[in-house]
Amino acid sequence: MCRMVNRLIEKRWFAVVVSVIAVILAATLINRGGDETDIAVRGPQIPIPLASPNVRFRRQTIGASHPSIRITNIQILDYDDDGINDLIVCDAARNSVLWYRQAPLGTWTEEVLADELKAPAHATVVDIDQDGDQDIIVSVLGDLFPSDKLIGSVVLLERQSDGSFSRHILLDDVRRVADVQSGDLDGDGDPDLVVAVFGYARGELLWLENRGPRQFRDHHLLFRPGIIHAPVGDLDGDGDLDIAVIVSQEEEELWVFDNQGAGTFRRQRIYFTNNVDVGSAGLVMSDLDADGDLDLLLPQGDNLEDVYAWPQPYHGCLWIQNQGDWRFEVQRIARFGGAYAVAVGDIDGDGDNDVTLVSMANDWGNRKQPSVVWLENTDQQFKIWGVDTDPIRLATVACGDLNGDGRDDIVSGSLHFPPLGDARLQRITVWISEEVER
Amino acid sequence: MKRLSILLLLLVGAELVGLALTLARPKTQELPSVDLTLLGDQMAVETLAKMQQQVDRRDPADWRQLGVYYLTYGYYPQAEMCFRVAWRMAPQDESLLLLQAISLDRMGNKHEAIDHYRSAIKRNVRDAESYRIRIAHCLFAEGDDEAAILELEKMERLPEARLLLSRVLIRSGRASEAQELLQVLLREFDQGVEPHSMACWAAEALADWETAYRHQNRALRAQGNIVHSPLFRQEDIVRRQRHSNKVFHDRSIELEGMGRIEEARAACRESIRVMWEEDMVLSYALFEIHLGNVPSAIELLEGAIERVGSSPTTLDALGDAWNLAGDPGKARAAWLRATEMHAGAATHDKLAGSFAKTGNSSRAQWHRGLADYQRGKEAWFANRVSESSELFRSATLQSANYAPGWYYLAETYRLKGDEAAAHNAYQRCLEIAPNHGRARHAMTR
Numbered sequence: 001m002c003r004m005v006n007r008l009i010e011k012r013w014f015a016v017v018v019s020v021i022a023v024i025l026a027a028t029l030i031n032r033g034g035d036e037t038d039i040a041v042r043g044p045q046i047p048i049p050l051a052s053p054n055v056r057f058r059r060q061t062i063g064a065s066h067p068s069i070r071i072t073n074i075q076i077l078d079y080d081d082d083g084i085n086d087l088i089v090c091d092a093a094r095n096s097v098l099w100y101r102q103a104p105l106g107t108w109t110e111e112v113l114a115d116e117l118k119a120p121a122h123a124t125v126v127d128i129d130q131d132g133d134q135d136i137i138v139s140v141l142g143d144l145f146p147s148d149k150l151i152g153s154v155v156l157l158e159r160q161s162d163g164s165f166s167r168h169i170l171l172d173d174v175r176r177v178a179d180v181q182s183g184d185l186d187g188d189g190d191p192d193l194v195v196a197v198f199g200y201a202r203g204e205l206l207w208l209e210n211r212g213p214r215q216f217r218d219h220h221l222l223f224r225p226g227i228i229h230a231p232v233g234d235l236d237g238d239g240d241l242d243i244a245v246i247v248s249q250e251e252e253e254l255w256v257f258d259n260q261g262a263g264t265f266r267r268q269r270i271y272f273t274n275n276v277d278v279g280s281a282g283l284v285m286s287d288l289d290a291d292g293d294l295d296l297l298l299p300q301g302d303n304l305e306d307v308y309a310w311p312q313p314y315h316g317c318l319w320i321q322n323q324g325d326w327r328f329e330v331q332r333i334a335r336f337g338g339a340y341a342v343a344v345g346d347i348d349g350d351g352d353n354d355v356t357l358v359s360m361a362n363d364w365g366n367r368k369q370p371s372v373v374w375l376e377n378t379d380q381q382f383k384i385w386g387v388d389t390d391p392i393r394l395a396t397v398a399c400g401d402l403n404g405d406g407r408d409d410i411v412s413g414s415l416h417f418p419p420l421g422d423a424r425l426q427r428i429t430v431w432i433s434e435e436v437e438r
Numbered sequence: 439m440k441r442l443s444i445l446l447l448l449l450v451g452a453e454l455v456g457l458a459l460t461l462a463r464p465k466t467q468e469l470p471s472v473d474l475t476l477l478g479d480q481m482a483v484e485t486l487a488k489m490q491q492q493v494d495r496r497d498p499a500d501w502r503q504l505g506v507y508y509l510t511y512g513y514y515p516q517a518e519m520c521f522r523v524a525w526r527m528a529p530q531d532e533s534l535l536l537l538q539a540i541s542l543d544r545m546g547n548k549h550e551a552i553d554h555y556r557s558a559i560k561r562n563v564r565d566a567e568s569y570r571i572r573i574a575h576c577l578f579a580e581g582d583d584e585a586a587i588l589e590l591e592k593m594e595r596l597p598e599a600r601l602l603l604s605r606v607l608i609r610s611g612r613a614s615e616a617q618e619l620l621q622v623l624l625r626e627f628d629q630g631v632e633p634h635s636m637a638c639w640a641a642e643a644l645a646d647w648e649t650a651y652r653h654q655n656r657a658l659r660a661q662g663n664i665v666h667s668p669l670f671r672q673e674d675i676v677r678r679q680r681h682s683n684k685v686f687h688d689r690s691i692e693l694e695g696m697g698r699i700e701e702a703r704a705a706c707r708e709s710i711r712v713m714w715e716e717d718m719v720l721s722y723a724l725f726e727i728h729l730g731n732v733p734s735a736i737e738l739l740e741g742a743i744e745r746v747g748s749s750p751t752t753l754d755a756l757g758d759a760w761n762l763a764g765d766p767g768k769a770r771a772a773w774l775r776a777t778e779m780h781a782g783a784a785t786h787d788k789l790a791g792s793f794a795k796t797g798n799s800s801r802a803q804w805h806r807g808l809a810d811y812q813r814g815k816e817a818w819f820a821n822r823v824s825e826s827s828e829l830f831r832s833a834t835l836q837s838a839n840y841a842p843g844w845y846y847l848a849e850t851y852r853l854k855g856d857e858a859a860a861h862n863a864y865q866r867c868l869e870i871a872p873n874h875g876r877a878r879h880a881m882t883r
Contacts (some may be wrong), residue, residue: 008687010443014443018443018447018450021450022449022450022453025450025454026453039473039519039522039523039526040470040519041470041515041516041518041519042515042519042545042547062574066743067745068745070746075571092747092767093587093745093746094747095747096747113464115774116748116778117781118747118748118749118750119747132472142779143782149780150780151779151780153624172842173842182446201631201632201635201659201663202631202635202657203580206875209873211873215750215872215873216506216873217873217874217875217878218873218874218875218876219875220876220879221878222659223635223638223654225635236741250665251605269609272609273578274578274583274586274602274605274609275579275581276575276602276607277575277576277579297656305520305667306671306674307512308512310510310512310514310545310546311546312546312579313546313548314546314579363515365472365473365476365513366478395672395819396857414547418478418712418713418714418715419477419478419482419678419682419792420474420476420477420478421476421477421478422478423475423476424475437468
């Protein structure tokens with residue numbers, strides 16, 4: 001028997017046969033092992049490149065930590081007129097409007113401008129009494145969480161000569177107020193106000209006619225739930241101020257109000273979707289294509305009707321391009337899950353307007369999922385680039401030059417509520433935009 | 439050659455042994471990985487971790503169960519994978535089709551979700567019919583409005599479908615047809631916010647401003663909703679509550695009802711340990727007050743204010759605590775802060791009582807009036823017009839300089855058809871607040 005085996009082993013063909021058997025067995029084993037993992041978790045739908053070749057970002061945090069993180073709004077502006085940009089922040093965990101003063105560049109100091117404002121959603125800086133200083137109009141939700149109660153208000157923080165503020169309620173007995181914008185709407189030379197009453201199942205759009213010191217008369221413009229933002233600007237180039245309004249809460253409509261003079265408006269719905277899950281999340285007015293008229297940017301991705309929200313393929317950003325004569329062309333410029341806020345700025349310093357988006361609800365278990373992205377504008381073609389993957393659950397974003405290098409930077413804030421985990425959150429984060437050296 | 443052949447034979451032997459072992463071992467599917475740090479509720483984390491450890495990977499029921507919990511806590515791709523594994527093991531369990539559909543829907547894979555919903559409905563899976571509306575939503579999300587409308591038309595008997603259809607019709611220049619649909623809805627759901635809102639918008643589209651105003655007004659005094667969360671979301675909520683700090687909170691309420699206050703407090707404390715929530719801290723502080731541990735209650739409430747800001751409810755409780763601590767001044771200060779944040783009638787009642795004790799009868803009367811005003815508004819928004827009218831009348835008698843009280847009183851008169859009384863009340867409102875836009879508007883109608 002052994003002799004026979006020895007003889008076989010010495011044959012060349014035997015080695016070939018054994019080799020073939022070995023290969024077949026190995027393939028069977030490998031295949032068999034593969035059975036164990038043949039059902040896999042589906043991967044992310046739209047991978048976003050994490051870094052652009054031309055721009056890099058340096059992340060820094062601003063302000064002290066706090067046990068609860070609920071930043072509802074951040075704006076970049078030079079509040080003290082010292083030539084350096086500051087931040088105005090609404091913090092719903094501290095019920096406060098905060099000023100992060102930057103002086104000198106890179107050194108930040110917090111000053112509480114007002115507290116005891118239940119869930120402030122937005123702070124509008126305007127010289128409302130035209131006395132030469134900057135007053136602040138606060139949009140007060142009254143409750144961060146869904147409520148149809150009449151708990152909203154519009155509060156004026158009137159700046160005094162000594163720098164302090166006196167507080168006045170300009171509008172009360174309304175549902176949750178999400179936004180207030182200012183502008184001379186009736187052409188009488190003083191700033192009036194537009195008020196977006198979000199409410200919950202019921203909301204409305206009002207304009208408040210300025211009738212002298214701290215006297216505002218409310219006028220009803222639209223009855224719709226979930227009005228988030230109401231930016232003001234001259235949309236038709238006729239020299240007066242018009243209003244644009246985004247309606248959410250399943251209605252998902254975009255309205256414009258053409259100023260007809262003397263406080264009258266002609267309204268027009270310029271966009272809607274029957275996809276009630278789309279989650280309109282805000283509205284920004286900007287001349288994105290620099291053609292001399294104002295366009296609109298609409299982030300879509302607020303699906304917090306369920307606490308464990310998930311990114312959807314229709315989330316992202318729409319550009320509502322002004323074609324003149326009250327005609328608008330709607331085009332999608334980004335797909336980005338959970339898009340919650342948008343801002344416009346020249347991120348790469350090439351002289352045109354880029355776009356920044358942040359995400360509130362996303363596939364945060366995937367550590368490669370960006371929470372902040374920017375859209376590089378190349379002749380109105382927008383390419384999406386990730387800025388960062390942390391922090392997460394971002395609700396607000398602003399663009400502006402924060403380090404004095406002439407390039408626009410990005411700032412954002414997280415918004416947290418139970419029962420979501422509070423890992424990877426940050427109150428205020430800045431991303432300084434820098435050119436990649438080659 | 440000999441050495442090579444021996445090596446090859448050994449290799450074949452080893453591979454045969456390996457193959458035998460592999461064949462002898464049952465096939466097992468790897469568990470999907472999940473990031474549990476995304477959850478804030480420690481009890482949910484523990485539940486999921488335990489479930490992952492205990493799952494029998496050969497048992498489709500275990501995969502299904504794990505999938506259901508992943509679905510509950512927002513791990514949709516992982517849930518979908520679990521249901522796929524379970525479906526492969528137990529293709530006779532047709533409910534897995536529906537669960538896959540729900541997962542795919544949540545993940546945004548609408549096309550596949552529609553296919554799965556349809557398969558589930560075809561096989562008469564329990565409750566599957568109630569998911570038809572999700573097919574329409576998925577079609578809208580896919581941008582296929584025509585198909586979505588067809589789907590909704592098949593479900594016209596469902597109030598939610600009729601409502602969705604009405605919206606589509608109003609926007610597509612068919613407001614009259616929408617009005618017909620809404621007439622039926624309004625007969626069935628006169629208390630609903632949505633049918634009145636939608637009827638307002640349909641009338642607006644037809645430039646029937648009087649009808650629009652009437653429905654808008656009625657929508658403001660409505661409370662019910664037609665559109666409810668889908669069944670799976672409702673089930674998710676129940677499941678979450680079963681594995682969250684809510685268990686302890688519910689237990690504490692139960693114990694409180696049985697008069698076992700100390701045990702109720704302990705359950706409440708446990709709830710906060712699992713997950714910090716303002717409402718739970720408030721309950722805990724109220725137990726402390728009940729048990730006479732007032733300093734502890736004050737510390738808890740001030741801690742909550744430090745953490746998430748003040749609210750009418752925490753300030754109201756803080757006022758109670760200071761009052762029990764023998765400091766009515768601090769109590770009033772807290773209650774007054776609460777009223778600045780739109781606290782309800784109870785806080786005004788407390789302020790009225792407190793001011794009465796100090797002999798400040800005018801302020802006591804003012805707050806009594808505001809308490810009636812708050813009760814009046816509750817009745818008004820629940821469409822209890824006569825009751826609200828009485829309360830607003832009482833409010834205006836006691837807080838005569840409070841303009842909103844006169845405005846709402848006027849509104850109740852208007853609805854009752856007493857135009858003269860309404861006019862007078864609007865007039866009183868405007869005398870106090872000349873810029874009250876709604877009163878001015880009502881006067882000019």
